[in-house]
Amino acid sequence: MKESSATVASTTSIVPPKVVDFDFGDDPVNFEDSVSVNCLxxxxxxxxxxxxxxxxxxxxxYYGSGVNIMKSGKRASVLTIDAVHAGHVGxxxxxxxxxxxxxxxxxxxxxxVPPKISPFSTGSEAVHLGHYITYQCTIxxxxxxxxxxxxxxxxxxxxxxxxxxxxxKMGRRSSVLTIExxxxxxxxxxxxxxxxxxxxxxxxxQLRVIVLPRIRPFSFEDGPAQTGQYISLSCSATNGxxxxxxxWFLNSEEVNESHGITTMMVNRRTSVLTIExxxxxxxxxxxxxxxxxAGHQHxxxxxxxxxxxxxxxxxxxxxxxxxxxxxxxxFIYLVEVSNKYYGMASRGxxxxxxxxxxxxxxxxxxxxxxxxxxxxxxxxFNPGAEAFFPGDYFTxxxxxxxxxxxxxxxxxxxxxxxxxxxxxxxxxxxxKMGSRSSVLTIExxxxxxxxxxxxxxxxxxxxxxxxxxxxxxVPPKLAPLPSSGDSPLYVGDxxxxxxxxxxxxxxxxxxxFYNDEPVNKLDGITILMQSKRSSSLNIESxxxxxxxxxxxxxxxxxxxxxxxxHLIVKELPQLEQFHFNANGVxxxxxxxxxxxxxxxxxxxxxxxxxxxxxxxxxIYHKIDEYTLILSLRQTNIGDSGNxxxxxTNAAGEARKWSILKVKVRPFQHILRKNSVHSLGFD
Numbered sequence: 239m240k241e242s243s244a245t246v247a248s249t250t251s252i253v254p255p256k257v258v259d260f261d262f263g264d265d266p267v268n269f270e271d272s273v274s275v276n277c278l279x280x281x282x283x284x285x286x287x288x289x290x291x292x293x294x295x296x297x298x299x300y301y302g303s304g305v306n307i308m309k310s311g312k313r314a315s316v317l318t319i320d321a322v323h324a325g326h327v328g329x330x331x332x333x334x335x336x337x338x339x340x341x342x343x344x345x346x347x348x349x350x351v352p353p354k355i356s357p358f359s360t361g362s363e364a365v366h367l368g369h370y371i372t373y374q375c376t377i378x379x380x381x382x383x384x385x386x387x388x389x390x391x392x393x394x395x396x397x398x399x400x401x402x403x404x405x406x407k408m409g410r411r412s413s414v415l416t417i418e419x420x421x422x423x424x425x426x427x428x429x430x431x432x433x434x435x436x437x438x439x440x441x442x443x444q445l446r447v448i449v450l451p452r453i454r455p456f457s458f459e460d461g462p463a464q465t466g467q468y469i470s471l472s473c474s475a476t477n478g479x480x481x482x483x484x485x486w487f488l489n490s491e492e493v494n495e496s497h498g499i500t501t502m503m504v505n506r507r508t509s510v511l512t513i514e515x516x517x518x519x520x521x522x523x524x525x526x527x528x529x530x531x532a533g534h535q536h537x538x539x540x541x542x543x544x545x546x547x548x549x550x551x552x553x554x555x556x557x558x559x560x561x562x563x564x565x566x567x568x569f570i571y572l573v574e575v576s577n578k579y580y581g582m583a584s585r586g587x588x589x590x591x592x593x594x595x596x597x598x599x600x601x602x603x604x605x606x607x608x609x610x611x612x613x614x615x616x617x618x619f620n621p622g623a624e625a626f627f628p629g630d631y632f633t634x635x636x637x638x639x640x641x642x643x644x645x646x647x648x649x650x651x652x653x654x655x656x657x658x659x660x661x662x663x664x665x666x667x668x669x670k671m672g673s674r675s676s677v678l679t680i681e682x683x684x685x686x687x688x689x690x691x692x693x694x695x696x697x698x699x700x701x702x703x704x705x706x707x708x709x710x711x712v713p714p715k716l717a718p719l720p721s722s723g724d725s726p727l728y729v730g731d732x733x734x735x736x737x738x739x740x741x742x743x744x745x746x747x748x749x750x751f752y753n754d755e756p757v758n759k760l761d762g763i764t765i766l767m768q769s770k771r772s773s774s775l776n777i778e779s780x781x782x783x784x785x786x787x788x789x790x791x792x793x794x795x796x797x798x799x800x801x802x803x804h805l806i807v808k809e810l811p812q813l814e815q816f817h818f819n820a821n822g823v824x825x826x827x828x829x830x831x832x833x834x835x836x837x838x839x840x841x842x843x844x845x846x847x848x849x850x851x852x853x854x855x856x857i858y859h860k861i862d863e864y865t866l867i868l869s870l871r872q873t874n875i876g877d878s879g880n881x882x883x884x885x886t887n888a889a890g891e892a893r894k895w896s897i898l899k900v901k902v903r904p905f906q907h908i909l910r911k912n913s914v915h916s917l918g919f920d
Contacts, residue, residue, distance in 0.1 A: 254339035255282030257332055266348040269436045270321045275345060277332030279313040284336070287849070288315040289880055291331040295893035296850065296882045324351040324379060335897065352437030353380035355430060356725075360717060360740070364446035365420050366532055372717070372772045373415045373443065374408075374736035375430030385433045386413040391426040406768055409776060411732050414768050422449050451478030451528035453537040462542040463516045473526030473537070474508040483529045484509040489522040490650075490694060490701055516543060522700075527653060534653055614641030614695030616704040625709040625743075627796050632680040634706055635671070636693030646696040647676040650703075652689040685712045713797030714742035716790060726806035728889060731780045733805065737790035738772040744794065748773040751789040760784070782809045782837065808889035811838030815894050816883065822899030826872050829898065833883035835864040840887070847882040873900045 258278040267273050279286050290297040290307055297307065297317075305326070306318045319326055331344040356376045365371055377384055388395040388405055395415070397405055402424065404416045417424055425447040431440045454474045463469055475482050486493045486501050486509070493499045493511070497519070500512045513520055525538040617637045626632055638645060649656040649668055656678075661668055664687065667679045680687055688710040694703045717738045727733055739746050750757040750765055750773070757763055757775065762784065764776045777784055785807040791800045814834045823829055835842055844866040846853040858868040870877055882895040 252336065252338035253281060253283045255279050255286050255334035255336055255341045257334050257341045257343040259343055260332070261345040262330075262347045266350045266435075267322050268350050269323060269352050272318070272320050273322055273347065274316060274318040275330065276310070277315045277317070277334070277343070279334050282334065282336055282341075283338060284312060286313065286334050286336045287880075289333045289335075289850075290315065290317055291333060291895075293328040294331070294895075296847070296880060296895045322347075322349050324349060327351075340897070350434070350436030351379060351381045353377045353384060353432035353434055353439040355432055355439050355441040356720075357441060358430075358720075359443050360445070364448050364531075365740075366448050367420060367422065367450065369420050370738065370740055370771045371417050371420060371445065372736060372738040372768070373428055373430070374412060374734065374774065375415070375432070375441065376412045376732070376734045377432045377439075378411075378732060380411075380432065380439075381434050381436060382410055383434065384411060387431045387433075388413065388415050389429045389431065392429070404769065408734070408766065408768070408774055409778070412734050412774075412776075414736065414772070414774065416769050416772065418769070418771070420445075420447055422447050448479050448530070448532035449477055450532045451475040451482060451530055451535045453526060453528055453535055455537060456526070457539045458541050463520075465517055465543060467516045469513050469516060469541075471511045471524060471526075471539070472508060473511070473528070475528040475535075476507070478507075478528065478530050478535075479532060480506055481530065482507060485527045485529075486511050487523075487525040487527065488520070490525070490703070516541075518543060536653065612640065612642045612697075613699045614638045614645060614697055614702050616693060616695050616702055618704060619693075620706050621708055625711050626683045627711050628682075628684055628713065630683045632683050632687070632708060634678045634691055634693070636676045636678070636695075636704065638674040638695045641695060641702075642697055642699065643673065644697060645673060646694075647674075648694050648696070649676065649678055650692040650694065683708070683710055685710050688712070711743045711794070711796035712741065714739045714746055714792035714794055714799050716740065716792050716799055716801045719788070719790060719801050719803035721803050726808045727780050729780060729782060729807060729809050733777040733780050733784070735775045735788060735790070735803070736768070736772060737774070737792070737801065739792045740771075742792070742794055743796060744770060746771060747793045749791045749793070750775050751791065753786045754789065757788070780805075780807055782807055809837060809839050810889045811842055811885035811887055811892045812836050813883060813885055813892050813894040816896055818881070818896050818898045822901045823873055824901050825874050829868075829870040829873055829877075831868050831881070831896070832861075833866045833868070833885075833894070835885050838885065838887055838892075839889060843886045845884055847884060849879045850882070873898075875900050875902055 256279065258280050260275045260277060262273055262275060277288060277290070279288070288309070297305065304320050306320070308316050308318070310316050315332065317330065326347060327349045329344050329346050331342050333340060333342040354377065356378045358374055358376070360371045360373065375386060377386070386407065395403060395405060397403070402417060402419070402421065406414050406416070408414055413430065415428065425445055427442050427444050429440050429442040431438060452475065454476050456471060456473060458469065458471065473484060473486070475484065484503065488497060488499070493501065498513060498515065498517070499520070501509055503509050509526065511524065521541060521543045523538050523540050525536050527534060527536040615638065617639045619634055619636060621632060621634065636647060638647065647670070651664070651666070654660065656666060656668060665680060665682070665684070667681070669677045669679070671677055676693065678691060688708055690705050690707050692703050692705040694701055717740050719735055719737065737748055737750070739748070748767070752760050752763070757765065762777055762779065762781060765773060766776065767773050773790070775788065785805055787802055787804050789800050789802040791798055812835065814836050816831045816833055818829065818831065833844060833846070835844065840863060842863060844860070846858050846866070846868055857870065858866055860866055866883065868881065878898055878900045880895055880897050882893050885892050
């Protein structure tokens with residue numbers, strides 16, 4: 239009977255576990271919903287160990303990210319996620335094992351992930367009228383299909399309704415809005431809305447359009463003024479961005495109180511000019527010049543005065559009169575002009591005179607006469623070319639071909655006088671060539687030299703001017719590329735860059751480079767021209783080799799400019815699967831397994847877990863930065879369990895696991911089961 243008892247004990251079978259099926263439901267789970275599944279062991283001998291896996295990586299109660307695992311009795315384990323997000327997507331496996339074997343069941347968790355929009359901008363807070371802008375809205379996260387909608391000031395934008403706005407969809411996750419030439423009505427809040435089944439997201443940028451001033455026409459409505467009369471004039475900039483600067487000019491000279499004129503800003507858009515007592519010197523053209531960051535505009539009206547001389551009254555001293563065989567009687571005068579004296583010959587009052595070139599002697603009496611002084615006349619001039627490139631040589635010669643001396647010649651650039659300091663600051667040289675000519679020279683043209691150059695000729699009779707325009711072919715100005723330094727991407731993410739020429743002369747050539755080599759040599763990258771001024775670079779699924787420097791070069795006839803950014807790709811560790819002997823090992827046998835990281839960003843921390851608990855580092859050693867060896871010299875039944883290798887870096891962690899079974903020799907098992915009965919003791 240004792241032998242029979244031992245035989246029965248040795249042949250008793252151990253029942254392996256059986257796991258009841260479970261699932262997360264038929265429909266995908268919405269973002270931030272709560273889910274729970276119960277792993278129930280319906281049969282199998284005790285003790286039973288229950289382990290949860292996500293995508294074949296072991297989980298434990300410290301897995302984090304809102305996942306909680308709780309044991310419910312000896313045969314059940316409950317996995318709960320309080321707020322589901324994209325990181326929870328995957329296959330969840332409940333693995334049950336006892337001495338007889340193991341069983342498992344898996345269920346897939348599908349999460350409806352709402353959209354997430356990457357921030358975008360024009361690269362500047364405000365743009366000028368006529369400039370080109372582009373906005374690229376990229377949905378970096380969220381389940382397909384996605385719907386992308388643009389709005390302006392909360393009103394939907396569609397191509398059919400807006401001739402000046404173009405919206406183009408770029409792939410499944412991006413949409414580009416382009417305005418070829420900005421107008422004032424384009425100002426406002428532009429919102430990109432992304433939506434899918436899980437929810438929606440939006441991102442808004444404000445487009446400020448800098449508008450030129452517009453001056454309301456004005457005039458001296460009462461006609462010519464009387465000497466001594468009080469008059470005022472109002473200049474209002476009805477349009478244009480603030481702040482505004484309003485300046486008054488009389489006959490091209492800025493007015494000041496020494497002219498008997500006062501000006502006052504009565505509000506932010508209006509300036510009033512006042513003359514308490516009109517006299518002859520106030521006759522002429524009054525100009526109001528309004529400036530803001532977008533540019534300037536001016537408006538001019540003329541003030542005529544009753545009884546004012548058409549030309550200046552000059553103090554003259556009669557020197558002598560002579561008889562000329564050709565002209566008859568000729569009067570010689572000493573003429574005072576601006577505290578200087580000049581000799582002049584004339585046949586009499588109200589007659590045209592000519593300046594004397596020789597010395598003379600003052601004689602006879604002093605008198606006041608009216609002389610006709612001839613206004614300067616400027617010979618037309620031009621730059622000699624329709625447009626110039628940066629670095630070109632540019633010159634203009636202003637020659638007064640008609641008009642009386644003394645004469646003053648000076649230059650204005652874009653409504654501002656080119657005095658010595660201003661000209662030197664701009665790199666412009668002005669040289670006087672005799673008494674009737676002035677030469678303006680730019681040795682090396684730059685973009686800021688573009689504009690209107692006006693030569694003024696001035697004498698006692700008045701002022702005349704002539705203007706020529708310098709057009710500079712401007713090299714492209716590119717909107718800056720966003721930096722990924724603050725938001726590195728992970729392997730598999732979507733990546734897009736948009737390069738836009740915001741300023742410069744067409745046509746343009748836009749080229750992309752990766753680490754200073756043409757980007758078309760790199761697999762997985764597509765380039766698309768969005769318009770004549772913009773191009774996009776797209777990577778549907780980022781890989782580690784895509785990390786690096788990306789450069790956009792915009793070129794035209796005037797030159798080339800570049801902008802660049804760096805793509806940082808965080809690569810999770812990738813582990814090679816390790817295995818123990820599927821049939822188990824005998825007690826006392828040595829076991830060695832190697833955990834190897836085959837890819838991933840350094841530094842990487844590697845360690846071992848047994849049944850979810852850290853192992854002492856004394857039983858494994860590091861070969862190099864990528865390899866860790868677990869060594870069990872003499873195994874026993876206590877070494878059985880789930881061994882997990884964990885590799886962690888800045889991007890996250892990866893796990894691989896395998897189960898070690900340590901077998902006990904048969905006679906040891908019988909002794910353990912039958913205790914003293916197997917030896918024949920009662």
